[in-house]
Amino acid sequence: MxxxxxxxxxxxxxxxxxxxxxxxxxxxxxxxxxxPMLGEVMAFKNYRLAEGIWGSPWVGFDQFRKLFTSRDFYIILRNTLLLNVYSLVFAFPVPIVLALMLNELRTEWYKRMLQNFLYIPHFMSWVVLGGIVIALLSPSTGVVNAVLKLFGLEAIYFMASTFWWPVSFVGSSIWREAGFGTILYLAAMASINPQLYEAAAMDGAGKLRQIWHITLPGIRSTVAILLVLQVGRMMDVGFEHVFALQNSTVTSVAEVISTYVYNRGIVGLQYSYTTALGLFQSIVALILVVSVNRLIRAMGERGLW
Known part of the structure; x- marks a missing residue:
């Protein structure tokens, strides 16, 4: 042997x-x-329910031609990318900041209580959270607009404004996921050698200096991996979140790939067309993950592989 x-x-x-x-x-x-990846063959067929996947006629790349010549395609692609870019710029750093703040707390019971409050929204369905967000932002009965009126400001129609809807979307995403996202960063901070902080304090470094030169470098590899995963989801905003908040007045900014697939594929029975869209989405996501992972490794960090 x-x-x-x-x-x-x-x-x-x-x-x-x-x-x-x-x-x-x-x-x-x-x-x-x-x-289920075998079902991707529908993207190259004119799928008919009566004939099934394998019995439906082949049409080659006709579904892709139809997709790329559709005006709706570029609108939903723009909306999907913009919402993900907003989340990457504004939502991605929030768990890092929260983890840094929680890591500096020395009263254990207070720290645990805050963590529990921050984690709770993650375990609630978007059906529930969407209703809460809409109620809070209501122009007539919402708490947010009530506060604005106290300061003499006009009520804002958050859910009906093409400007404020993306703001509400990103804000609600931060509310739900930021607290739970601190878990990995706190775990990474726990692995940092405490003697590094003691040595830095003896050299006269304050808290901000210690965070900048010890804590952030200590969690850099974790940030890099989560960044790769975040970019990999750049083509997928998610269905429940958008569907719970969108309405007909903000379709121009709220219609994304996932909701478009639902409306055209499930409701409209255009299975082959939306399968082609899903295949395109997956290929672009794969390219983004591989590219960002290579970039992270080129910068000296450990990527996903």
Whole structure:
């Protein structure tokens, strides 16, 4: 038996139960992630319910030609990218800032209480949170507009304004996800050697200096990995969040790829057309992930692979 084979057998005998724990995870990805990829063939067919996927006629790239010549395509692509860029610029740094602030708290019960309050929105459905956001921003009964009126300002129709709707979208996203996003950063900060802070304090470095020269470099690799994942979702805003907040008056800025696929594919029964759109979305997302991962590795950080 070759040395490599003996080493593999030895590792299997030692960790076989750990490998067996991977079986449900592997089955999940095979059944729900890889097998459905066979359905992407619909993008090259004129899918008909009566004939099924394999019985429907081939049309080549006709669905893609129809997609790229559609005016709606460029509107939803613009909206999807803009909302993701807003989230990347304004929402991505918030968990980092929150984690830095929580890390400086020394009263444990107060720190845990704040963490619990920050985590709660993450576990609530967007159906519930969307209703809360709409109620808070209501021009007649909302708390936000009530405060504005106290200062003599006019009520703002947040949910009906093409300018304020993206602001409300990003703000609600921060409210739901920022607190939960601090978990990874706090875990990364916990792994930083405390002696580094003690040495910096002895050299006269204040809190801001310690954060800049010790804490931020210590979590840089975590930030890089999460940035790669965030860019990988650049073509996917998510369905529930947008669908819970959008309405007909802000369709020009609120219609994104996920809601367009639902309206045209599920409601409009244009399965082949929306499958082509989904395939395009996946290919662009893959290119973005690979490109950003290469960039991160070129900068000396550890990427996803």
């Amino acid at each position: 070759q040395p490599r084979t003996r080493g593999w057998r030895k590792q299997w005998d030692r960790d076989k139960y750990l490998y067996m724990l991977l079986i449900p995870v592997a089955l999940y990805f095979i059944i729900f992630k890889y097998v």
